[in-house]
Amino acid sequence: QVELVESGGGLVQAGGSLRLSCTASKRTLNTNVMGWFRQAPGKEREFAAAITSGGVTIAYADSVKGRFTISRDIAKNTVYLQMNSLKLEDTAVYYCAEDIHRRWTIARTVEEYDTWGQGTQVTVSS
DSSP states (O other), X not given: OOOEEEEOOEEEETTXXXXXXXXXXXXXXXXXXXXXXXXOTTSOOEEEEEEOGGXXXXXXXXXXXXXXXXXXXXXXXXXXXXEOSOOGGGOEEEEEEEETTOSSSOOOSGGGOOEEBOOEEEEEEO
C-alpha cells in the first residue's frame, strides 16, 4: 500500500497563498494521474485539480481555475498544489490522491482514485 503524505497546510488570510506538497516514501508518484481533492466542513469531498503522467494534461475545477496550479517534480517524487488568491470558501481539508488506472486521462470523481493521503487542513481567514 502506497502511503501518500500531504504537507503545507495552515492558516492564511484571504488573498494569501499556500503551497501544498504530496509525496510517497515507498514508490514513485511519477507514473499515474495524481489529483488534489478538498472537503469543507459538512460538505462532500470535491475535485480540485489533477495532472497526468509527465504533466501532459492538467485539469482544474472551475472554482479554483486561474488561482491554483498543480505540478509534479519527478526528481523529488512530489506533487504540488500552489494556491494563490485564497478565498474564505477555500477552507477545507485537502487530500492528495492517486488514480492507479489512468496515466493520460483525468477523472474528477472521488471513486476513481485509489490511494489517498490523510489530508492537510487549509484555513482561510478574513
